[in-house]
Amino acid sequence: MAHYTELNIGPIHPAVHGILKFKVKLQEEIIEDVEITLGFLHRNAEKICELNYYADNMVYFDRMDYIDAMNMELGYLTAVEKLMDMEVPERAQWIRMIMAELNRLAARLVGLGAFGLDMGMLTPFFHCFIEREKIQKIFVEASGGRQEVNYMSIGGVYQDFNDQIINDIREFLKEFKPYLEDIYGMFMHSEIFWQRNDGIGILEPDVALDYGVTGPLLRGSGIAYDVRKDAPYLFYDKVNFNIPISHKKDNMGRFILKVEEMRQSIRIIEQSIDKIPDGPYFNNKAKKSMMLRLKGDGEVFSRVESENGEFGVYVRGNGTFKPWRVHVRSPAFKNISVVPVMAKGMMIADLIVIIGSVDTVIGEIDR
C-alpha cells in the first residue's frame, strides 16, 4: 500500500526564488506530484495599466520581471509604438539594444548566483553580484535608476548616452569576459555541481512545446527558438550572434547554454557599441512637454526575448489617451507550469535544483 507524505515548500522559502508555494506529494523521497500555488505577488498591474496613460505604465512594466527591467520596457514600448505609429530614431534603437543586452547579463548573473545558492555554493553568488553591481553602475550613469530604471520612453530614451558611458561599457566588457569564464569555472569544475545537475530535470521537446515553454528552457531541449532570430526587433538582424541550443535536455545543458548566451550577449554589445550613430535620441513628435498624452487606436501584439523567454504584450487602444486592455504573455508563467512534469519521479532534493534551473521571477508570473 502506498504511503504518501505531503510537504509544503513556500511561500517564503529561499529556494523558490520569490514567493511561490509548492505542495509536494512524496512517496518516501520520490516526488509523485507537485501542485503549484501562485498569486502571492499578484499586484494587479494589468488593471492599473488600464487606468493610467500610456506612458505612465512604464513604472509597472519595470516591476514585472524586476531583474530584467529593460527588456520589459522594451516589450511594452514595441507594442505601444506600433499602436501609435511612432518612429524611433536610430540612435535610440541602438541604445535600447545595448541596454537590453546589458540587462540580460545582469539578470542572468542573479539567476546564476541564486542557482548556486540553491546547491549550497556560496562563492559564485558573491562574484556574480560584484559583476552585477558594475552593470548597475552603468545603468545609474545612463538613467539614474539602479534596478527599476525607467529609462525608455515612447519615442526613444529619456537620456542620451555620453562618451563616459560608452567608455564604461567597453571597460566593463573587457573585465567581464575573463570574469565570466572564472564564474563558469567555479561551477563547472565542481563535482557536486555535476552530480546534482547531470541528468536531472529532463524536459522532452514535445512536452515543452505542449506547455508553451520558451526561452533557455526550450532551447535547452533542442528547439532553436529565439524571438531575436524569429522576428527580429530593433537591429538584431544587423548584428552577428549565435542562438545556442542543447540536445542534452537537462539542467546541466541548460546551465552551459545560459552561460553561452551571456557570451553571445557580450558579442552583441561589442558590435552594437561601435555602430551607434549620431543623431537625436528622442522622436521630436513625442518630445518632452506633453508627450505622455498620446492617443492609441487598434490592437497590437508584440513580443521580445526577455531573460526567461518570449515576453509578449497585447495592447488594445480605443482612440483615447488610456489603453483599453493590456495583457502580458508571461514566459515565466508557462515555464513554471512545466516543473511538475520535470520533477516527477525525482528526489525531493532535485526539486530545488529544478526550480533553480527554471529560474522564474515571480513578479512576472503573478503581475
Place this chain on the structure above:
Amino acid sequence: MKNGDLGIKTTTIEKALEWGSANSLWPLTMGLACCAIEMMATQAADLDIARFGSEIFRNSPRQSDLMIVAGTTTKRMAPRVKRVYEEMPYPKYVIAMGVCVIQGGPYVDGYSVVMGVDKVVPVDVYIPGCPPSPQALTYGIMTLQKKIKHETDR
C-alpha cells in the same frame, strides 16, 4: 523583551542588552518582490552588511530578530507575513523597505495590495525608495541600531 521590562532597575544591564541586540541584528529573508534583489545586493560583497553585525540572512524566523519586509505585500501574503512575524522570538524588529510596504507605492490604485505593511505588523524603520539602493538600506539598518539604543527619534 522590550526596554524596561526587566523588572529590576538595572540600567547598565539594559544598556548592555541594547548594545548587544543593536550590533547583532540577524535579518530574516523576507524578500517578497523587487526590493529583495537589492537586499541581496546589500548582503553581497559590494556593501557587505556583515560589517554591522547582520552577519547572515537566516531563512528560519526562529533564528532571526530583524524582519526586512522587502517588496510589495499583497493581501494574500499579509496573513503569512504576520504569521512569520509571530514566529520570531523577542526582541524583534521590522524594517519596511521600499515604498510599496510604506504606503502602497505605485499600486495605490489597485485592489490586491496592502497599503502599508504597518497595518499588518508593527514597523520600526521605514526606508523610502523604489527600490532603495543598498546604501539606503544600510542607512536604514543604522537608523534601527540608533533606535534600539534610544539615540534617534525622527
Place this chain on the structure above:
Amino acid sequence: MYKIISESEDKNKIKIINIDKNDLIEFMEDYKSKGYYLSSITGVDMQDHLEVIYHIHNYDTHEYIEVKILTTDDKVPSLTKLWKAAKGDEREQYDLMGIIFEGHENLRRIVLPDEWVGHPLRKSYDLKKVQYINMDSEGKEHVSYNENEGW
C-alpha cells in the same frame, strides 16, 4: 468544416482570424495538425460582449496568428485537450476576466483566493469596494469586505 468570418491584420502584421465560437475546437484541431502551438489567451471586456483572443504560433514557419472569437454569455469551449499550455492561461482568464471555459477540468481561481467576489479585469468591477483576506490556522483563506476581519 469551420467558417472564417473575416480576416484582417493588426498593427504588428499579425494575421487576425475571426471565427464563430462554435467552430473553435474544429479550427484549432486543424491548426494543431499544421504544427501550431498555443502561445497566449487574452480576454477583452467590450462591455456588451467578451472577446477571447488566442495567439497561436508555428515554430517551423515562424508564423503568428491571432484567432478571435466573441461571446455574449461568458462561455467558450476549453482548449485543454489540445494543448496543456491552455490549463494555466484559461484559469488565469477565468480568474481575472470571468470567462468560463467549458470542459476545463480544474477551472478554479489561480492568482486570487477562491472566495474572492467579482472578476477584477471586468470594466464593471468596482475598485472602491475593498476586499480583505484572512488566513486561519490551517492555511485556508477567507475573504471579507470588513476591514477588521482582514489579516
Place this chain on the structure above:
Amino acid sequence: MVATVKEIEIPKKPVPILGSLRTMGIVGKYMFKKPITTQYPEEKGEIPERFRYRIFLAPEACIGCTLCEQICPNHSIKMEKWDFKREDTEKLTIETAHGERTNLQNKRHIYPDVNFGTCTVCRQCEEICPTDAIYLTHEFENSRTRNSFTYSPEELTKQEQDVIK
C-alpha cells in the same frame, strides 16, 4: 539571417579532487585582488551624476503649472498653497533645459507637495518641469521611524536633517 543556431559543447566531467582543486585555484586568485567593499557610512562610494533620489524644489523657479501633478503615475504630487515671498521675480533669471527664463510668476501661489511614501522615483516630474523647479537629488539617507513621508513645499526646499517629523 545573421543569427545562427549553434549546438553547445558539453565539457568533460571534472576529475574528482582535481576539479575541486581547480575551483579553489580560481577562487583563490581573487584573494590577492583589491577588496571591493565600500565602507559605507565613512565613504559613500562613487555616486554617478544622474543618480536620483529625494525630490527637491526650487521655489523661485516654480510657476505653479501643475504639470508634475498631472504626470505623476501614482498621484504622489499634490499642489498646495504656500505663501512664499519671492523677491525680484522680474530680475530673476533661471537657466533651464529650454533656455533661460525670466519673469517667472506663480500667481496662484501653489507649489508641489510630495508624498515620498508612494514616490517611485521615476523622474517624470523632473523631465516635464518647464523651469526645472522640481528636481531629484542624490539625497538617499532618509529612513524614518515614522510613517510620514509627506513633504510640504517648504520642507522640499530643506535638507533631510532639517526636516523634522
